Amino acid sequence: MAEYDYDLFTIGAGSGGVRASRVAAAHGARVAVAEEYRVGGTCVIRGCVPKKMLVYGAHFAEDLEDAEHFGWSIEGKSFDWIKLRDAVLKDVDRLEGLYTQTLGNHEVTIFDERAEIAGDHEITLASGKKVTAKYILVATGAQPARLDFPGAEHAITSNEAFHLDKVPEKIIIAGGGYIANEFAGIFNEFGSQVCIVNRSDVLLRGYDEALRDRLLQISLMKGIEFKFNTRFESIEKTDDGRFKVKLTGCDEEIVDQVMFATGRLPNTRGLGLDTVGVELGEKGEIKVDEFSQTNVDYIYAVGDVTDRVQLTPVAIREGQAFADTVFGDGEPRAVDHSCIPSAVFSHPPIASVGMTEGEARNQLGSIKVYQSDFRPMKNVLAGRNERSLFKVICDAADDRIVGIHMIAPEAPEMMQAAAIAVKAGLTKADFDATTAIHPTMAEELVLLR
Numbered sequence: 001m002a003e004y005d006y007d008l009f010t011i012g013a014g015s016g017g018v019r020a021s022r023v024a025a026a027h028g029a030r031v032a033v034a035e036e037y038r039v040g041g042t043c044v045i046r047g048c049v050p051k052k053m054l055v056y057g058a059h060f061a062e063d064l065e066d067a068e069h070f071g072w073s074i075e076g077k078s079f080d081w082i083k084l085r086d087a088v089l090k091d092v093d094r095l096e097g098l099y100t101q102t103l104g105n106h107e108v109t110i111f112d113e114r115a116e117i118a119g120d121h122e123i124t125l126a127s128g129k130k131v132t133a134k135y136i137l138v139a140t141g142a143q144p145a146r147l148d149f150p151g152a153e154h155a156i157t158s159n160e161a162f163h164l165d166k167v168p169e170k171i172i173i174a175g176g177g178y179i180a181n182e183f184a185g186i187f188n189e190f191g192s193q194v195c196i197v198n199r200s201d202v203l204l205r206g207y208d209e210a211l212r213d214r215l216l217q218i219s220l221m222k223g224i225e226f227k228f229n230t231r232f233e234s235i236e237k238t239d240d241g242r243f244k245v246k247l248t249g250c251d252e253e254i255v256d257q258v259m260f261a262t263g264r265l266p267n268t269r270g271l272g273l274d275t276v277g278v279e280l281g282e283k284g285e286i287k288v289d290e291f292s293q294t295n296v297d298y299i300y301a302v303g304d305v306t307d308r309v310q311l312t313p314v315a316i317r318e319g320q321a322f323a324d325t326v327f328g329d330g331e332p333r334a335v336d337h338s339c340i341p342s343a344v345f346s347h348p349p350i351a352s353v354g355m356t357e358g359e360a361r362n363q364l365g366s367i368k369v370y371q372s373d374f375r376p377m378k379n380v381l382a383g384r385n386e387r388s389l390f391k392v393i394c395d396a397a398d399d400r401i402v403g404i405h406m407i408a409p410e411a412p413e414m415m416q417a418a419a420i421a422v423k424a425g426l427t428k429a430d431f432d433a434t435t436a437i438h439p440t441m442a443e444e445l446v447l448l449r
C-alpha cells in the first residue's frame with residue numbers, strides 16, 4: 001500500500017496547475033487536481049484568451065472604417081454583441097474540454113470541486129472527501145481586487161465583462177493598468193463612451209514613459225476620457241437601472257456600468273495554509289524560493305498566487321519547472337524571471353522587453369536610446385492620424401540592447417521575435433547587420449541610426 005493516496009495533489013487547474021499536473025504525471029507521478037470553477041483557469045476561461053478574441057472583434061470597427069479608404073464600400077454594417085459574446089463563450093467551452101482531455105490523457109484525476117489543506121499532507125474536498133498526498137501544489141491564481149466604498153457592490157470586474165447582455169452605452173473603468181486599458185479599447189471600439197478613472201496620473205506603471213504617453217494621446221483621440229488623481233465616493237443605483245457615480249472633485253456621472261480593474265489578489269483565503277504554517281506575504285501571496293517551494297517542505301506554489309509576475313507564460317514555466325524538479329531527473333530547475341517580454345492589448349497595443357529608458361539610466365548610467373516615430377503605411381492611406389513609436393535602449397559600455405519598447409499595430413507579434421535577441425544579449429551592431437524586410441513596420445528595428 002502506498003503511504004499517500006497521490007504523489008501530487010494540485011489545487012487549481014489553471015495555467016500553472018494544469019502544466020504542473022500533466023508534466024508530473026508524465027514523469028510517472030500519481031496526480032490529482034481539484035478545480036472549483038472551470039478547468040483552464042483565468043487565462044482560458046476569463047482572461048487572455050476570451051479577451052484577445054474581443055480585441056480582434058473590436059478592431060473590426062477600425063478595419064471597416066479604413067477599408068473605405070482602400071476602395072471598399074460596405075453597406076449596412078452593424079455589430080451584434082450577443083453573436084460575438086456567444087461565439088467567444090462557445091470557444092471557451094471547447095478549450096475547457098481540450099484542457100480536461102489533456103489531463104485525462106495523462107491519467108490525472110480531476111475533482112470538480114474546491115479543495116483546502118486540512119492538515120499535514122491532507123486535503124479536504126468540498127464534498128467532504130479527504131485525500132492525502134506526498135506533495136501539494138497550490139496553483140489557485142488570483143481574483144480581481146474590489147474597491148471598498150458605499151455602493152461598490154454595483155461594480156463589475158473583468159470576470160463579468162465577458163457575460164454582459166449588452167454593450168454599455170457609458171462605462172467607467174477604475175484603474176490604469178493592463179485590464180483598464182485593454183477593456184477601454186474594447187468597449188470604445190464597440191461604441192461605448194468610456195471613462196478611465198485612476199487614483200494617480202500614471203497609466204501602465206512599469207512601461208516606458210514615452211509609450212504610455214503615446215497610448216494616452218491616441219486613446220484621447222479615439223474619444224476615451226480620463227479622470228486622474230480621483231477616488232470613488234459612492235455608486236447609487238438609479239430608478240432606470242443605471243448608476244450615479246460620485247468621484248472626488250468631479251461632477252456626478254450617470255453610467256450603465258462601473259468596472260473595477262484595480263489589480264488581482266492572490267487566492268489564499270480559506271485554503272487552510274495557516275493550519276500547516278505556510279508563510280504569506282503582505283498581499284496574502286504565498287512566499288516561495290526560486291524552486292517555488294514554500295517554507296513547508298512538501299508544499300509548493302506557482303503562478304499568480306505567488307504574485308511574482310502575473311502572466312500566463314510565467315505560471316506555465318513555474319509549473320513545468322516544479323514538476324521537473326520534484327518528479328524529473330533530480331536536477332532542480334528554477335525559472336529565470338528576468339527579461340520577460342509582455343504586451344498590453346490596447347488599441348494600438350504596446351509591447352516591451354527589458355529595461356525602460358528610466359530604468360536603464362538609473363542602473364547603467366551611460367546608455368544610448370534609438371527611436372523611430374513613424375506613421376504606419378496602412379494608417380497613411382487610411383487617413384488615420386496614429387503614429388507608432390519604437391525605442392531601443394543600449395548599454396553605451398558594450399552596445400548590448402537592454403530594452404525594446406513598441407507601440408504599434410501588431411507590436412506584440414513583432415516583440416516575441418525581438419525579445420529573443422534581447423534575452424540572448426545581442427548588440428546594436430547585430431541588429432544593424434541584419435537586412436530589413438521591406439516594406440514592414442518591423443524593419444524599423446534594424447534601420448535605427
Ligand SMILES: Cc1cc2nc3c(=O)[nH]c(=O)nc-3n(C[C@H](O)[C@H](O)[C@H](O)COP(=O)(O)OP(=O)(O)OC[C@H]3O[C@@H](n4cnc5c(N)ncnc54)[C@H](O)[C@@H]3O)c2cc1C
Nearest residue numbers: 012014015016036041042047048115141303304310311312
Ligand atoms: C482579464 C484578464 C486578461 C489577461 N490577459 C492576459 C494576457 O493577455 N496575457 C497573459 O500572459 N496573462 C494575462 N492575464 C493573466 C493570466 O490570466 C494569469 O497570469 C494566469 O491565468 C495565472 O495562472 P495561474 O495558474 O496562476 O492561475 P489561474 O489560471 O487563475 O488558475 C487558478 C485556478 O484555481 C482555481 N481555484 C482557486 N482556489 C481553488 C480551490 N481552493 N480549490 C480548487 N480550485 C481553486 C480557480 O478557479 C482557477 O481556475 C489576464 C488576466 C485577466 C484577468
Ligand SMILES: NC(=O)c1ccc[n+]([C@@H]2O[C@H](COP(=O)([O-])OP(=O)(O)OC[C@H]3O[C@@H](n4cnc5c(N)ncnc54)[C@H](O)[C@@H]3O)[C@@H](O)[C@H]2O)c1
Nearest residue numbers: 175176177178179180199261262263264310311343344345
Ligand atoms: N496583456 C496582459 O498580459 C495582461 C492583461 C490583463 C491582465 N494581466 C495581468 O493581470 C494583472 C491584473 O491586471 P490589472 O489591470 O487589474 O492590474 P494592474 O496592476 O495592471 O493595474 C492595476 C491598476 O489599479 C490601480 N489600483 C490598484 N489599487 C487601487 C486602489 N486601491 N484604488 C484605486 N486604484 C487602484 C493601480 O494604480 C493600477 O493602475 C496584471 O498585473 C497583469 O499581470 C495581463
